[in-house]
Amino acid sequence: MSALETAPGGAVIRLAARQIRRGGVIVAVLIAGMTAIVAATFDQVMADPAAAGSLEALAGNPAIRTLFGEPIGLGTAGGFTVWRVGSVTAVFLGAWAILATTRITRGEEDAGRWNLLLSGRITLPGTVVRHLATVLTVPAATAAGITGVLVASGTPMTGALIHGLGTGLLGLFFAATAALTAQIFPARTPATGTAVAVLGVTLLARMIGDGITALGWLRWLSPFGLMALSGPYVHDRVVPLLILFAAAVAIIVATGLTAARREVGSGLVTASTSRPARLGLLGSVESFAIRRALRPLAGWALGIGAYFLLIGLTAVSVTDFLADNPAMSDAAAQAGFPGLGSIAGFAATLFALLAMPVGGFATVRLGAFVAAETDRRLTSLAAQPIGRARLLGAEIAATAAASALLVTTAGLATWAGVLMMGGDLTLTASLRGVWNSMPIVLLSLGAAVLAVGWVPRWVGVVGGLPAIGGFLLLVIAESVATPAWVRDLSPYAHLAPVPLTGAGWPAIAVMLALASALTATGIAGYRSRDLRS
């Protein structure tokens, strides 16, 4: 290629890089950091030989395997780290890869910004592949980071490499999947939704394959399962990783072929060209905010509902097992899961986690609001006789209501699951438990609103701080035994384990007051700033 031909390609890559560099750096650093911190705590946990033995025995319980993955190799720092954070970091990287890929490919195309790009000499497949390649630098950097910190922690080179590569390949797989769905569907939402559904279903396949021996083969069909099958530090198998790599390459090839077969702005599935008008929920800004939230709400409810149904279904087995093995309960408490011996305690522990996806949902919704402002869709509404406070207020109200529905869905699903297995959890207890996580969700929503008003480019990061950052802080603080005040910065540190105990009203009141203050400050900022467009 001559210099003239390569120049526009380089420009495309630089454009793509500018759009993902901030998120990419955060993801890679967080994942490597979490891995390093957990690896460093191994000696502390294992100082007690009884704890070490109990952790090992956990492997026998199918429910534990279902929820947290097969705990193999817990006796080594490497194996312990993989079990403790491997799944979380993999899901985190996979989800980021999907969101980033569809955002900078289909999202930019949707907003009409690729028309200009593609009027030059670069083909559509060339543009798509360059964007994908740019996203892939993040899984690659993450793989290097994980491997590096694990080796630096003194774990064996091979295991570190297998785990790092597995995580990186999983990121590769989901970035490729998202690039493909972005070619198939003519809009960002179904493209993202389908790729996230693939993530959810394959994660579920791994869980079922881990839990039910007869269905163990399911793991060969799932990137998460293949990662588990590679068995870092224990089996150190390369074949599952090769399969994962081959699958990802096949998807990338399919992406290129699909991109070559469609026009800019359309998908392989063409949007229905004409349809009758559906005028429901278009009567006011408030109802329009609800209308826009309905589809994402349905998708998130499906995912969260499925996960908590699974929790409900396994709750009886886990708690029975732990009740029979008190040493094990202590071990679980040591590993950050206290009170698992009763269904109420088990449910309370997992209900607290609910604030993470739902807080994430609230943040994503406010992020979509800012995106609508940035690509000027919001301009026509802002030019109507509707004040800024009402415009943003409608979005906040719709998001808060949708979040409440999401946590309620989780409560109903858990209750139904426990009921089916003949366990003992009342509907009220379940609902009290899930509603207890709402203050943290509202903190995230408030933080996101604050960002909308003052630093709109940072909505994703600022909104994620209370619910997701807070949880990571708690895990890290408990792992490395930081001063108490560091741990107390996390809202999760102040969450009572409902329904095991009653709600901690003072803490809830403080969180709600804080959420209100954040929201009000955000609205004030939004009223006084220029719209971005």
Added chain:
Amino acid sequence: MTDSALRAVDLTKRYGRLTALDTLNLDVAPGEVFGFLGPNGAGKSTTIRLMLGLARPTAGRAEVFGADAADVARAHRSLAYVPADVALWPQLTGAEILHLHARTGPGTDPSYRDELVERFDLDPSKPARTYSTGNRQKVALIAAFATRAPLLVLDEPTSGLDPLMEQEFRTAVRAARDRGQTVFLSSHQLAEVEAVCDRVGILRAGHLVEVATLSRLRALHRSEVTVSYAGPAPTLTAVPGVEAITENGDGRLRFTLTGSPAAALRCLATADVTALAVREPSLEEMFLDYYGAENGR
């Protein structure tokens, strides 16, 4: 005293060190069609965004029928707006977007809206993602013209329309004036504001150079003519409307032409002209020629 439809008082907007709009003072009377003419980057969109409260002024203020532009809930009850670069919710059809506009806006005449949909030849049953730039613009124009709002603010609304639709647009502007609506039309096309406007504000590099009458505007309007000839050069020096004659010496001649071309054509007829090219200079070139370079930012 009756309120102005639009009023700017010392309206100023700075982006960092760039002054996008410098102390604009302007009154637009109710019922007039006011052209807001300026080359790209002059600050037209910035002015409109300030008047709509979409951006906050660095200094000064704007009023819509006496209401502070920042009081959007009140000011926007009397206006409809077509942005420069229309973006629509991709999943909604044209009909759904028009419905949303009508229900959240200052009041719409549904039968006139249906008529406009016909006249602008829009298929409202398609999702907005399938619309071209021109079609997106049509949706915004139909929504705005169909309102009963006393003020229409249009920011370069014809940039994506084909010539036929441009005619429909001019018809709709005249119909709006006949109904008594005020129109504030920003444009970088001299011909467009000449065709529909009563008065024209000329904006250059953030400064309002003058509020011109139409005859003043016609003086601005000039063409650049290049002729190739065999034999002796035609003598154009005394021909009315002809200025800035430059002879290239290779049998070609360039001059600018204002007003009627009849005299110049008669003169050229006496020479052996082998080719003739007429070019409309850009607005910036005309302004440079007319106002000189000293008004640059």
